[in-house]
Amino acid sequence: MSKIKTMTTSYEEVFLNENDLEKLKSLIQGDVLLPTDTEYDSARRIWNGMIDKCPAMIVRCTGPADVIDAVKFARKHNILVSVRGGGHNVAGNALCDDGMVIDLSCMKGIHVDLKSNTARAQAGVTLGELDRETQIFGLSVPSGIVTTTGIAGLTLGGGFGYTSRKYGLTIDNLISVDMVTANGEFLTASNTENEDLFWGIRGGGGNFGIVTSFEYKLQKVGPIVLGGMLLHSMDKAREFLRFYRDFIVDAPDELAVVPLLRLAPPAPFLPQKLHGKPVVGVIVLYTGSIEDGEPIIAPLRKYGTPLIDGIGPKPFQTLQSMLDTGVLPGWNYYVKSEYLPAFSDDFIDTLVEHASKITSPLSVIAGFHLGGAVSRINEDSTAYNHRNAAYSLILNTTWIDPSESDKHIKWTREFWKALQPFSIGGAYVNFMTGDESDRVAAAYGANYARLKQIKKKYDPENIFHNNQNIKPTV
Numbered sequence: 391m392s393k394i395k396t397m398t399t400s401y402e403e404v405f406l407n408e409n410d411l412e413k414l415k416s417l418i419q420g421d422v423l424l425p426t427d428t429e430y431d432s433a434r435r436i437w438n439g440m441i442d443k444c445p446a447m448i449v450r451c452t453g454p455a456d457v458i459d460a461v462k463f464a465r466k467h468n469i470l471v472s473v474r475g476g477g478h479n480v481a482g483n484a485l486c487d488d489g490m491v492i493d494l495s496c497m498k499g500i501h502v503d504l505k506s507n508t509a510r511a512q513a514g515v516t517l518g519e520l521d522r523e524t525q526i527f528g529l530s531v532p533s534g535i536v537t538t539t540g541i542a543g544l545t546l547g548g549g550f551g552y553t554s555r556k557y558g559l560t561i562d563n564l565i566s567v568d569m570v571t572a573n574g575e576f577l578t579a580s581n582t583e584n585e586d587l588f589w590g591i592r593g594g595g596g597n598f599g600i601v602t603s604f605e606y607k608l609q610k611v612g613p614i615v616l617g618g619m620l621l622h623s624m625d626k627a628r629e630f631l632r633f634y635r636d637f638i639v640d641a642p643d644e645l646a647v648v649p650l651l652r653l654a655p656p657a658p659f660l661p662q663k664l665h666g667k668p669v670v671g672v673i674v675l676y677t678g679s680i681e682d683g684e685p686i687i688a689p690l691r692k693y694g695t696p697l698i699d700g701i702g703p704k705p706f707q708t709l710q711s712m713l714d715t716g717v718l719p720g721w722n723y724y725v726k727s728e729y730l731p732a733f734s735d736d737f738i739d740t741l742v743e744h745a746s747k748i749t750s751p752l753s754v755i756a757g758f759h760l761g762g763a764v765s766r767i768n769e770d771s772t773a774y775n776h777r778n779a780a781y782s783l784i785l786n787t788t789w790i791d792p793s794e795s796d797k798h799i800k801w802t803r804e805f806w807k808a809l810q811p812f813s814i815g816g817a818y819v820n821f822m823t824g825d826e827s828d829r830v831a832a833a834y835g836a837n838y839a840r841l842k843q844i845k846k847k848y849d850p851e852n853i854f855h856n857n858q859n860i861k862p863t864v
């Protein structure tokens with residue numbers, strides 16, 4: 391009888407015999423993919439092409455029952471596990487070498503309840519899929535800005551996007567989750583059930599168990615909104631960003647204005663003569679009526695002579711998918727990010743200096759515009775920390791040719807180092823790469839000690855450690 395090589399949770403080789411594997415296959419309604427299966431190679435691919443991990447098996451779950459059995463099997467045979475939602479995380483923690491990937495990406499159920507204005511979505515749903523089911527009713531769950539991102543990882547880390555200033559983080563709109571703990575127990579966490587766990591999963595990532603579905607409060611958005619992209623030439627960047635900084639001071643919660651710097655991509659909404667040219671600009675969304683938004687946005691549109699002004703009424707889903715073609719799966723990605731206060735003159739100078747040395751036509755520097763409703767919730771109300779930040783600045787470095795990796799990573803690290811004097815500290819776990827585990831404590835600040843206690847209660851053996859890991863030990 392042949393044996394299958396796997397890895398224990400403490401990274402020692404262990405062999406599984408075929409009978410045990412057959413037992414697992416008989417339990418699982420979805421697929422159990424092995425390296426010999428034709429679908430294995432595509433199933434072990436995630437968004438970041440830099441990640442090349444080879445699991446011993448990929449358990450593609452169809453529902454909570456598969457998740458429960460996969461966890462119980464992994465526990466019984468002491469097999470290393472990782473958990474995959476949308477597979478979008480830059481660090482690649484959804485996969486593991488030689489262990490079991492519990493893959494929820496096929497769990498696509500969405501149920502919208504118009505009576506209670508809520509939606510329940512399974513853990514394999516993407517932001518675009520959720521918007522599709524909610525936008526038909528002019529509703530939305532506040533989330534991120536690229537439609538292919540998974541709701542699971544995004545929600546568990548906090549989640550912010552264009553509507554967060556108006557409606558808060560994704561976790562601020564989370565009512566409950568169903569999840570499977572390290573013991574294979576299925577439970578609900580909410581403000582009235584397993585409250586400690588509910589506090590922890592709102593920012594604490596996948597540390598405490600596997601969420602099978604999320605119940606969200608729905609908010610009114612669009613479906614037609616006022617928004618779009620406006621670009622100026624990079625040689626105007628310093629003046630434009632100073633104007634932007636002053637313009638945004640009194641912005642209402644409805645207005646999100648995300649600054650960005652990059653080389654103009656060959657996107658269909660940009661004239662060909664701009665492609666590859668260094669640009670500075672903003673993406674705007676007004677989460678309110680078009681009539682109310684127009685006079686508020688007008689000064690931004692009247693400033694200088696933009697290269698393009700794509701702001702106007704458009705479907706919210708169009709705005710949400712505007713950046714999708716610039717972040718395709720399988721390209722190489724390296725990310726650094728920092729929480730920042732309002733822009734200072736010195737910060738703007740640093741930003742423009744490093745952006746001008748950008749090494750890849752695909753890389754983007756973007757500032758998630760926070761504040762508003764995000765900042766009006768106490769820091770200890772959820773595990774997510776740093777609600778006082780005005781921005782989360784991301785250096786999203788992107789390239790296609792793997793032989794160029796060193797050059798692009800070097801540019802990112804130097805840029806990030808130069809940002810340090812301006813940072814308010816901390817880190818956003820959803821933007822952390824695989825080489826940033828030393829930032830986990832800082833990401834949670836004063837909430838970290840409580841998170842360790844919850845981890846000790848629900849996963850004392852740290853079964854779920856392929857994530858930005860909160861260790862149960864002191």
Ligand SMILES: Cc1cc2nc3c(=O)[nH]c(=O)nc-3n(C[C@H](O)[C@H](O)[C@H](O)COP(=O)(O)OP(=O)(O)OC[C@H]3O[C@@H](n4cnc5c(N)ncnc54)[C@H](O)[C@@H]3O)c2cc1C
Nearest residue numbers: 475476477478479534535540542543544549550596601857
């Ligand atoms: C192009 C792009 C755009 C982005 N834009 C935004 C944005 O606008 N706003 C924002 O806040 N973030 C954004 N992010 C970051 C995003 O929130 C994280 O990458 C997030 O982790 C993605 O979730 P996922 O389910 O797709 O990831 P995965 O890679 O599947 O998982 C990420 C982590 O969560 C764990 N996990 C996944 N599913 C579960 C589950 N069901 N139960 C328990 N643990 C689980 C995994 O084990 C892993 O550790 C963006 C990322 C990318 C790549």
